[in-house]
Amino acid sequence: MRLEEVGKRYGPRGGWVLRDVDLACRAGETVAVVGRNGSGKSTLLRLAAGLTRPTRGTVTGRPRVVGYVPDRFPPEGRMSATAYLTHLGRVRGLGTARSAVRAGELLDRLALFGGRDAPLATLSKGNAQKIAVAQALLVPPGLLVLDEPWSGLDASAHEVLAELLAEVAASGGTVLFTDHRESVARTHATRSLRVTDGRVTPYGQSGTAGLVDVVLVWRGPGPRPADGPWQAAPGVRAGAGPDGELALRVPRQDTDALLLAALREGWSVARVTEAAR
Numbered sequence: 546m547r548l549e550e551v552g553k554r555y556g557p558r559g560g561w562v563l564r565d566v567d568l569a570c571r572a573g574e575t576v577a578v579v580g581r582n583g584s585g586k587s588t589l590l591r592l593a594a595g596l597t598r599p600t601r602g603t604v605t606g607r608p609r610v611v612g613y614v615p616d617r618f619p620p621e622g623r624m625s626a627t628a629y630l631t632h633l634g635r636v637r638g639l640g641t642a643r644s645a646v647r648a649g650e651l652l653d654r655l656a657l658f659g660g661r662d663a664p665l666a667t668l669s670k671g672n673a674q675k676i677a678v679a680q681a682l683l684v685p686p687g688l689l690v691l692d693e694p695w696s697g698l699d700a701s702a703h704e705v706l707a708e709l710l711a712e713v714a715a716s717g718g719t720v721l722f723t724d725h726r727e728s729v730a731r732t733h734a735t736r737s738l739r740v741t742d743g744r745v746t747p748y749g750q751s752g753t754a755g756l757v758d759v760v761l762v763w764r765g766p767g768p769r770p771a772d773g774p775w776q777a778a779p780g781v782r783a784g785a786g787p788d789g790e791l792a793l794r795v796p797r798q799d800t801d802a803l804l805l806a807a808l809r810e811g812w813s814v815a816r817v818t819e820a821a822r
Contacts, residue, residue: 546570546593546688546719551602553588562588564743566602570688571774574802575710575720577730579748580740586723587616587692589740593721594690608687608719616692616723618677626652626668626676627661634683644683651679654705671697678706682713689713691722695729707733717805735801756820757800759793760786765811774806794820 551566562585570576570593578586591597592604594613624632627648634644652661655675659667668676674697681689689710695703710720710733724730730737730748739748763769775781775793781803786792791812795803804814 546604546606546608548592548599549603549605551592551599551604553585553592553597553600561600561743563592563740563745566592566745568738568745570719570721571799571802571806572687572717572719573714573805574735574799575714575722575733577734577737578721578723578740578745579725579727579730579737580723582725584740585743586740589745590690590692590721590723594688610684610686610688612681612684612686612689612713614674614677614681614689614691614694616696618673622665624665625662626657626665629665629676630679630683633680637684639683647683648679651682654709655679655702656705669697671699671702674698675702678709682709685716685718686713687718689718689720691720693723693725695724717809736796736799757795757797758818758820759795759800759804760815760817761791761793761807761812762815763789763791763811764813770810773810773812775803790815 546569548566548568551563552561553563554561566589578589580586588597592599593607594611595604595607596613622629627645630648630651631641631644634647635641639647649661652675655678657663657675658669658672663672665673665676674694678694681691694706698706710722714720737748738745769789775783775795781796781799782794784792793803800817808814
């Protein structure tokens with residue numbers, strides 16, 4: 546998915562919340578968005594999820610299935626947690642039986658306090674957040690967008706949420722989340738972005754800086770293609786290796802996503818090494 550020259554303002558005379566955003570999010574990566582309150586983080590997530598349209602610029606390549614966890618999830622109504630999630634599962638195209646089973650699986654993992662039949666109106670903030678996470682994962686998303694997802698969760702649910710995000714990325718989905726704590730971004734993201742004064746820029750984090758040398762060999766059917774997933778990846782340098790190999794120099798934070806995409810297209814990984822200084 547790519548955002549190209551995206552800008553957003555509310556109303557014809559409103560100030561620009563975001564300006565000239567150029568951002569690519571690839572399959573298999575987890576991207577954290579950091580910045581102060583009111584900087585435009587939530588607006589960026591809503592644009593990525595397709596919940597709001599850009600004032601200018603384009604958003605392309607959005608996966609068909611998008612899961613979205615809002616920053617506020619009001620637990621209103623008399624429906625039980627299971628009934629609510631089962632209903633949403635049917636809306637997303639699951640049958641009633643499958644929706645109920647999937648809802649139970651997620652609620653068990655997140656350990657909803659009070660049980661599956663607890664009415665939404667009785668839930669605490671942390672338990673309402675568990676329902677918000679569960680509804681976004683009823684159908685495996687190609688893009689999972691979460692706005693402050695750890696807010697209000699207990700310690701055990703923190704660990705489960707981290708596992709769920711990792712599972713989405715491992716299955717080839719893209720995860721995009723915000724959190725006001727930069728330590729969370731460093732722990733759970735493969736790369737981070739900072740929103741400041743409406744501008745989105747890369748944000749360095751320890752353990753992900755630097756470059757990696759990757760050597761690929763074509764194993765797919767037919768002749769070797771002239772291009773591949775690295776063509777659209779910013780910061781990647783490609784060159785010819787020995788014996789028909791393809792040599793890439795890749796930013797460390799993008800390595801997993803690029804290798805996953807290359808393997809799916811028929812390439813085989815010959816070796817991965819630290820880039821020479």
